[in-house]
Amino acid sequence: MGVTRTPTNITQGSQTKGGIGESTLRPDGTLKVTGEFAYSSDLWHEDMLWGFTLRSPHPHARIKSIDTSEALAQAGVYAVLTHDDLPTEHTKYGLEYTDTPVLADGVVRHHGEPVALVAADHPETARRAAAKIKVDYEPLPVVHDEASALADDAPILHPGRDDHHAGQVPHPNIVHRQPIIRGNAEEAAQRADVIVSGEYEVGMQDQAFLGPESGLAVPGEDGGVDLYVATQWLHSDLRQIAPVLGLPEEKVRMTLSGVGGAFGGREDLSMQIHACLLALRTGKPVKIVYNRFESFFGHVHRHPAKLWYEHGATKDGKITHMKCRIVLDGGAYASASPAVVGNASSLSVGPYVIDDVEIEAVALYTNNPPCGAMRGFGAVQACFAYESQMDKLAEKLGMDPVEFRQKNAMSQGTIMPTGQVVDSPAPVAELLRRVKAMPLPPEKQWEAAGDAADVRALPGGLSNTTHGEGVVRGIGYAVGIKNVGFSEGFDDYSTARVQLQVINGEPVATVHTAMAEVGQGGVTVHAQIARTELGVTQVVIHPADTQVGSAGSTSASRQTYMTGGAVKNTCEAVREKVLEIGRRKFGTYHPAWATAELLLESGKVVTDGGEPLADLVDVLEGETVDIELEWRHRPTEAFDLVTGQGFGHVQYSFAAHRAVVEVDTELGLVKVIELACAQDVGKALNPLSVKGQIQGGTTQGLGLAVMEEIIVSKDSKVRNPSFTDYLIPTILDTPTIPVDVLELADEHAPYGLRGIGEAPTLSSTPAVVSAIRAATGLALNRVPVRPEHITGT
Amino acid sequence: MxxxxxxxxxxxxxxxxxxxxxxxxxxxxxxxxxxxxxxxxxxxxxxxxxxxxxxxxxxxxxxxxxxxxxxxxxxxxxxxxxxxxxxxxxxxxxxxxxLDEAKQWESKPADGQSGEASTSPLTLSPIQQAFIDAGAVQCGFCTPGLLVAADELLERNDSPSDADIREALSGNLCRCTGYEKILDAVRLAAARAGAETAGTGA
Incomplete structure (x- = not known):
């Protein structure tokens, strides 16, 4: 599919080759295909030890005693640490609430909670020594859902809370509650000709990034530590690590190592503090690498959710009102739950115009695995529910589901339930039109192709479970809305340092940020921006570390907007400085230096009319321009805690999907044949990377629809912590994903761009489930849909 | 031992x-x-x-x-x-x-406009080059395994169908790309090899 270009008034910079809008290639691509790219798990140091974490087998228990003597006595073991060995009174950390123990303090609150650490000279020695640590547990009653969390005799999981929401939550086992009230849903319901309601459930999804948690801590001669790690936000890690170690932040020097994917799962700390503690204790470099089993316990997951929705509509197809209640299971520790509640509530209405709403979202403390950030962040759960409701409403009204959505679609100027006016393009109806207009894949290939029919394209695939008998096709649509950037009044900024100098007779720009490159291609885009703004060919991307100011998190679809924006902003300042030098050196030679708008393009200073005035090399001769600046998006406001009103979000992002599935109705097997996506990206800085994000996000949504769930038993134990039992889509499960990219500029954003990483993860799931419903006629109110849900067995 | x-x-x-x-x-x-x-x-x-x-x-x-x-x-x-x-x-x-090597992916001034980085002049295998050109690499953690598997596929089947590619790579998980660009890369490598063979009259 081609990229649709729309004229905008946004400044596009110079026409330098390799600049924005081109599909330039990744600067780390060669190293990644040769196996030389150093991921955090690849690091090695002379005299290095291996760390291992002993974790709780119980979801809730009191620790009566820990005996480490036998473990310590093992040959090759250098240290064993428990909570009692922590060096300061700061023994907890957390993204929003400081509620997570570095090592369990007398009680464990979830299956897999870290209890003790071992450092040894071989990973297997460390593992075996950990098995010799004797922990005497006294199991405690388990909180596993809303009823058990709020029961009269419920154990209070975090007594004496002092977080900023502690004073207003209705129960101490509620992490955060956000209501949103706008209009009068009760009154509006009187106007409805039809009312539909539903209860929906979303299972616990795992980020399943392929590079497990890992890193290397090297003790420094100054008593500090150098930490090489895969993370999403270096400075957020630093803020949480330094107090626990009892070190000033400047003595904890962090460098980003190669990151094997993230998707939200690296927002919280995992092995960072543990490796530093062992390194400082032993005086030796310590590497910790989780295996897949441990990784499932080592990071937070997507909140499982229960959602109750009611919508009404008039018989001409206008939605009258919406009421919903969303309960998110936050697990044992808060992580990002408060912000997830903010997103789930404020985006619960979807991309539709509904004036009268009553919304409530809560996150619970339970003894289930902690949940926090994952791509889509609260909006995924809501989207599955409201899109299921849209199909139900359309069916009840006898309307086409796409036309019904288009009739109620929001657009620029729509007022959100929070009272925020959507002040940039919101082409919801257009995205649905585009995705519906794409050609459909041919039907019944197993009949049309005759002997050439390929069993691999059928449900069951190579298992050869059908040759077409019992297979029914279904088509489903969905559309979603996601916020971009950090919301609710958070001071969201990024920092970029840009140097421009002549090296070997050529102007070279060096871009230094702390942005975590997790695979998304931020490093590619930074080089493109520098070329566009500074007119250079050569751009060096400096490794990300804490020697430069914070870049904020690689999450919330924000990095191209925020750190891209910061790089652009600093480049503009560098350009001003270069022009100032040029005027000083050459201003007398040509009047345009004083009068014209000047650009840096293809290694020259040129007028906006394209007339060259000087070579950059001559201007920069003997000079180095070096500037570091912070850059912010426009401020947002907190949501009112009673009414939910407030200018809470920076930008909105929209995608629509059409799913075509074939279902073997006898065996309950689903084959997704095609999953088409249309998305507005504002401006595609790198079209190849944009499509890669859309296709990757779409596939994770497919996984949630029909495959992926961490199974947590009633006693709060994790049942399937492996890729044998937790299935993510393989290349056989993933269909063709045609993409139609729309570019409608947002005038508030750099180059008019829109954050794109998450929106395609939202609508993919409900589109697939809608298609399965169309094929089977089943209600299917829960994801993932499993074969037994289809066969009823 | x-x-x-x-x-x-x-x-x-x-x-x-x-x-x-x-x-x-x-x-x-x-x-x-x-x-x-x-x-x-x-x-x-x-x-x-x-x-x-x-x-x-x-x-x-x-x-x-x-x-x-x-x-x-x-x-x-x-x-x-x-x-x-x-x-x-x-x-x-x-x-x-x-650790010094860990920092080497910083792109170098001599890299050329694409920003392609390398510390030594490397000749990539066709499948490696195709992965870069097609955008099949994001985080890259799955890439080495996929390259070895795809290389083996192309060794025994120089013009694989999409179904052949999917079957051959079905044991390799990727979490970033949605596999579309990986399919593109294998098709690209096969097509380039085919064009080369045709060009030499072989």
Whole structure:
């Protein structure tokens, strides 16, 4: 599919080759295909030890005693640490609430909670020594859902809370509650000709990034530590690590190592503090690498959710009102739950115009695995529910589901339930039109192709479970809305340092940020921006570390907007400085230096009319321009805690999907044949990377629809912590994903761009489930849909 | 135990190998070849795929001792002029990526406009080049295993159908790309090889 270009008034910079809008290639691509790219798990140091974490087998228990003597006595073991060995009174950390123990303090609150650490000279020695640590547990009653969390005799999981929401939550086992009230849903319901309601459930999804948690801590001669790690936000890690170690932040020097994917799962700390503690204790470099089993316990997951929705509509197809209640299971520790509640509530209405709403979202403390950030962040759960409701409403009204959505679609100027006016393009109806207009894949290939029919394209695939008998096709649509950037009044900024100098007779720009490159291609885009703004060919991307100011998190679809924006902003300042030098050196030679708008393009200073005035090399001769600046998006406001009103979000992002599935109705097997996506990206800085994000996000949504769930038993134990039992889509499960990219500029954003990483993860799931419903006629109110849900067995 | 085997065309020895170590561990932690990845260590994800006497295997499930006197090809051996990892000082002893090397992906001024980075002039294999050109690399953690598997596919089938590609790569998980660009890359490599063959009249 081609990229649709729309004229905008946004400044596009110079026409330098390799600049924005081109599909330039990744600067780390060669190293990644040769196996030389150093991921955090690849690091090695002379005299290095291996760390291992002993974790709780119980979801809730009191620790009566820990005996480490036998473990310590093992040959090759250098240290064993428990909570009692922590060096300061700061023994907890957390993204929003400081509620997570570095090592369990007398009680464990979830299956897999870290209890003790071992450092040894071989990973297997460390593992075996950990098995010799004797922990005497006294199991405690388990909180596993809303009823058990709020029961009269419920154990209070975090007594004496002092977080900023502690004073207003209705129960101490509620992490955060956000209501949103706008209009009068009760009154509006009187106007409805039809009312539909539903209860929906979303299972616990795992980020399943392929590079497990890992890193290397090297003790420094100054008593500090150098930490090489895969993370999403270096400075957020630093803020949480330094107090626990009892070190000033400047003595904890962090460098980003190669990151094997993230998707939200690296927002919280995992092995960072543990490796530093062992390194400082032993005086030796310590590497910790989780295996897949441990990784499932080592990071937070997507909140499982229960959602109750009611919508009404008039018989001409206008939605009258919406009421919903969303309960998110936050697990044992808060992580990002408060912000997830903010997103789930404020985006619960979807991309539709509904004036009268009553919304409530809560996150619970339970003894289930902690949940926090994952791509889509609260909006995924809501989207599955409201899109299921849209199909139900359309069916009840006898309307086409796409036309019904288009009739109620929001657009620029729509007022959100929070009272925020959507002040940039919101082409919801257009995205649905585009995705519906794409050609459909041919039907019944197993009949049309005759002997050439390929069993691999059928449900069951190579298992050869059908040759077409019992297979029914279904088509489903969905559309979603996601916020971009950090919301609710958070001071969201990024920092970029840009140097421009002549090296070997050529102007070279060096871009230094702390942005975590997790695979998304931020490093590619930074080089493109520098070329566009500074007119250079050569751009060096400096490794990300804490020697430069914070870049904020690689999450919330924000990095191209925020750190891209910061790089652009600093480049503009560098350009001003270069022009100032040029005027000083050459201003007398040509009047345009004083009068014209000047650009840096293809290694020259040129007028906006394209007339060259000087070579950059001559201007920069003997000079180095070096500037570091912070850059912010426009401020947002907190949501009112009673009414939910407030200018809470920076930008909105929209995608629509059409799913075509074939279902073997006898065996309950689903084959997704095609999953088409249309998305507005504002401006595609790198079209190849944009499509890669859309296709990757779409596939994770497919996984949630029909495959992926961490199974947590009633006693709060994790049942399937492996890729044998937790299935993510393989290349056989993933269909063709045609993409139609729309570019409608947002005038508030750099180059008019829109954050794109998450929106395609939202609508993919409900589109697939809608298609399965169309094929089977089943209600299917829960994801993932499993074969037994289809066969009823 | 002492292990002697051939890796990427070079005879290798590793001493003091514990019998429980996997081939993956020995490659990564003892021979300084961390290109093969440790994403699951359960034989499910394919990130550690290497060729053992030509056959693609999950090296995490191969006991190191099973590799005695056999031929291994890893992602590092895919390129004709792959960097010689097992240089003096590394063979037989523990050797991984040093911290200085860890910083080497910083793109260099001589990289050219694409920003492609390399510390030494490298000739990439066609499948490696195709992965870069098609945008099949995002985080890249699955890439080494996929490259070894795709290389093996193209060796035995020079014009695979999409269904053939999907079948051959079905043991390799990727979480970033949605596989579309990976399909593009394999198609591209096959098409380029086909064009080359046609061009030489072979």
């Amino acid at each position: 002492r292990l002697t085997f051939n890796v990427n065309g070079r005879q290798q020895e590793a001493d003091d190998v514990w019998e429980g170590e996997s081939l993956l561990y020995v490659l990564r932690e003892r021979l300084g070849l961390p290109g093969s990845k440790n994403a699951c260590e359960q034989g499910e994800c394919g990130s550690c795929t290497v060729r053992l006497d030509g056959v693609p295997v999950c090296s995490c499930l191969v006991a190191a001792g099973q590799a005695q006197d056999r031929d291994i090809v890893t992602v590092e051996g895919l390129a004709d002029q792959a960097k010689k990892r097992a240089a003096a000082g590394c063979a037989g002893g523990a050797c991984g990526t040093t």
